[in-house]
Amino acid sequence: MIPSLLRRAARILPHTIVRRDVHQRMHRRCHRQGTRGALDFAISRGLKAASIIDVGTELGTPAIWSRFPKAAQLLIEPRKECLPTLEQHARDAKARGVDVRIACVAAGDVEGTAEFQVAAKGESSSLLGPADQTTPTEKVQVPIRTIDNLLNEQPLPSPIFFKIDAEGYDLKVLQGAVETLPKCSLVMIEGTPRERQQGACKMSDLLNFMESRGWVVFDIIAPHHDDENMLDHFDLLFVPQGSPLLKASA
Numbered sequence: 001m002i003p004s005l006l007r008r009a010a011r012i013l014p015h016t017i018v019r020r021d022v023h024q025r026m027h028r029r030c031h032r033q034g035t036r037g038a039l040d041f042a043i044s045r046g047l048k049a050a051s052i053i054d055v056g057t058e059l060g061t062p063a064i065w066s067r068f069p070k071a072a073q074l075l076i077e078p079r080k081e082c083l084p085t086l087e088q089h090a091r092d093a094k095a096r097g098v099d100v101r102i103a104c105v106a107a108g109d110v111e112g113t114a115e116f117q118v119a120a121k122g123e124s125s126s127l128l129g130p131a132d133q134t135t136p137t138e139k140v141q142v143p144i145r146t147i148d149n150l151l152n153e154q155p156l157p158s159p160i161f162f163k164i165d166a167e168g169y170d171l172k173v174l175q176g177a178v179e180t181l182p183k184c185s186l187v188m189i190e191g192t193p194r195e196r197q198q199g200a201c202k203m204s205d206l207l208n209f210m211e212s213r214g215w216v217v218f219d220i221i222a223p224h225h226d227d228e229n230m231l232d233h234f235d236l237l238f239v240p241q242g243s244p245l246l247k248a249s250a
Contacts, residue, residue, distance in 0.1 A: 035063040035235065038221040042186065042237070043067060046244040049161035049185055053147060055107045055173055056165035059085045064163055064188075072099040072156055078106040078116050078142040101154065107166065108144040109175035116142040146176030159185035166190075171205055181213055185239070192233040206236075214241050 039047070051072045054061055059082055065073065073093070075086055083104060090100040106116060118138040147162075162177070162184045164170050170189050174181070181187070187210070191203050207217070219237040226232045239245050 034222050036067070038219055038237065039064065039067045042218070042245055045247075047186055048159055050158060051156035051160045053156070053160055053162045053180070055147070055163065056167070057086065058082055058165075060089055061163065064161065068161060069096075070098060071161065072101075074101050074103065074150065074154075074156060076103045076105060076107050076145075076150075078104060079118065080104060103145065103150060105143045105145045106169075107147055107164075107173045107176060108169065109146065109172040110144065111146060111149060112144050113141050114144050115139050147173065148177055148179040151180055156183075158183040161186055161188070163188040164190070171209060174206075174209055178213070181215070182240075185243070186218070186245075187215065187238040189236050189238070190233055191236050210238050215239065216241055216246070218243070218245055 049068045049071050051074070052064060052068060053074045053076070054064065055076045057075045057077045058079070060075075065071075075090075077083075077086065083102070086102050090102060093100040106114065108114070116139070118140060160180065160183050162180070164173050164187070166173050167190075189206060191206065210216075215238040217236060218239040221235050221237065223234040224232050
């Protein structure tokens with residue numbers, strides 16, 4: 001499954017990059033770097049972000065925030081128990097002159113309300129039910145907002161770093177952000193080879209959607225394995241075709 005995803009990712013990369021170099025670069029950073037190292041590499045190649053949209057932030061993602069310390073932040077997290085930590089972060093950021101907004105909502109492709117399934121492991125909570133129906137969840141009603149509407153109400157400066165961790169709902173989040181995508185410099189999406197939620201989007205659908213919008217895979221990072229050493233999830237970094245990050249080093 002994973003080799004086929006790597007081949008698929010490499011196939012949609014622009015031809016300005018030598019494919020062998022792409023595989024070597026992915027392999028090196030998957031083994032020696034996590035999110036911080038990968039973002040440092042992208043920044044060294046010219047990645048910029050005036051704002052961060054963090055979908056599914058839970059208690060925060062300092063690995064991203066710390067790389068863009070002056071960037072405005074829109075933090076999206078439907079779980080109310082995460083709010084005290086996020087609000088403290090917002091107060092601390094305000095003291096440094098950084099604008100942090102918190103939206104206690106779920107992101108999707110349409111506006112409304114829906115049943116959110118809170119798992120015992122909070123990071124596995126989702127608008128989708130777990131694939132293993134014996135897994136206990138607490139069901140709560142949450143508002144759903146599209147990223148486009150949130151930004152129409154309160155715009156953010158561009159370019160935007162767009163991170164999505166929606167536990168299988170990632171494609172719906174993207175479909176509600178078609179006006180926002182052209183304002184982004186990088187999109188980071190959690191991927192998994194497994195069906196962890198009922199009705200979760202497939203990796204092939206994510207790749208096809210991003211390709212249709214003019215985005216290509218820049219890197220595959222932060223692989224996580226389960227207790228049996230099977231790949232559980234990883235992060236995909238997308239950049240627009242023509243991004244300076246894709247230009248070969250001199």
